[in-house]
Amino acid sequence: MALIIGLTGSIASGKSTVSTMFHDYNIPVVDADKISRDVVCPGEEAYQQIVETFGEEILLEDKTVDRKKLGAIIFPDKEKRTELNEIVHPAVRKKMLKQKDDYIAGGANCVVLDIPLLFESKLTHFVDKTVVVYVNKETQLDRLMKRDNSLVADANSRINSQLSLEEKAELADVVIDNNGTKEKTREQLDDLLQVWKII
Numbered sequence: 573m574a575l576i577i578g579l580t581g582s583i584a585s586g587k588s589t590v591s592t593m594f595h596d597y598n599i600p601v602v603d604a605d606k607i608s609r610d611v612v613c614p615g616e617e618a619y620q621q622i623v624e625t626f627g628e629e630i631l632l633e634d635k636t637v638d639r640k641k642l643g644a645i646i647f648p649d650k651e652k653r654t655e656l657n658e659i660v661h662p663a664v665r666k667k668m669l670k671q672k673d674d675y676i677a678g679g680a681n682c683v684v685l686d687i688p689l690l691f692e693s694k695l696t697h698f699v700d701k702t703v704v705v706y707v708n709k710e711t712q713l714d715r716l717m718k719r720d721n722s723l724v725a726d727a728n729s730r731i732n733s734q735l736s737l738e739e740k741a742e743l744a745d746v747v748i749d750n751n752g753t754k755e756k757t758r759e760q761l762d763d764l765l766q767v768w769k770i771i
């Protein structure tokens with residue numbers, strides 16, 4: 573039986589960083605953010621629904637979704653966010669589970685589902701263990717603003733659109749503390765995978 577790990581955290585807490593580390597161990601990772609980008613491409617069902625709901629003004633000249641513009645609409649507004657989630661999430665879920673099944677059929681003994689909204693969307697029944705990548709508020713804001721070159725207000729509206737990291741840490745089976753160096757984070761992951769007998 574393959575072990576299915578649900579990897580989560582909050583915005584800029586370090587999920588992608590830890591996900592790269594799983595790749596380094598040759599453990600396959602299903603990336604919900606990446607899938608959510610694929611399902612909003614022109615021609616996909618969700619794309620049509622997004623244009624109908626949010627209007628042509630959220631499109632770039634080449635008719636693809638202007639992610640900055642759509643983000644600026646949905647992150648500060650819970651109702652709009654729910655509307656977008658209801659369009660995008662069913663398609664994301666379907667593709668995610670298909671990719672996971674394909675990895676298992678290919679012989680993987682462990683598959684990671686990297687899902688930012690694992691707890692908010694109540695998807696924990698799809699995984700055996702939950703791992704939260706944790707940072708404190710100051711580190712999170714600092715890394716988010718540096719990475720995205722964003723202003724405090726924008727960064728905070730993204731952070732506040734999710735459950736707090738404290739709440740996620742409470743819900744998790746395992747918390748990886750990513751406040752220190754990437755090397756320190758890698759050591760924690762290494763220990764965890766040894767305990768779970770995956771490496």
Ligand SMILES: CC(C)(COP(=O)(O)OP(=O)(O)OC[C@H]1O[C@@H](n2cnc3c(N)ncnc32)[C@H](O)[C@@H]1O)[C@@H](O)C(=O)NCCC(=O)NCCS
Binds near residue numbers: 604605612639688730
């Ligand atoms: C709003 C969009 C266009 C903004 O795109 P952008 O490129 O600026 O951000 P990106 O997709 O890289 O997401 C960055 C982070 O924001 C957070 N986030 C994204 N969508 C949401 C959401 N609906 N609710 C709360 N947090 C979210 C996640 O932590 C994610 O890792 C995009 O995030 C989107 O289509 N979101 C809806 C799908 C979704 O819920 N994705 C996240 C998990 S599947």
Ligand SMILES: Nc1ncnc2c1ncn2[C@@H]1O[C@H](COP(=O)(O)OP(=O)(O)OP(=O)(O)O)[C@@H](O)[C@H]1O
Binds near residue numbers: 584588750751
């Ligand atoms: N331990 C660390 N030390 C220094 N910088 C780090 C560390 N971990 C992550 N970072 C940096 O912080 C930023 C956020 O990390 P990352 O992109 O992995 O977060 P994320 O949780 O995947 O974000 P998102 O939800 O927005 O996709 C990146 O620029 C990354 O390089």
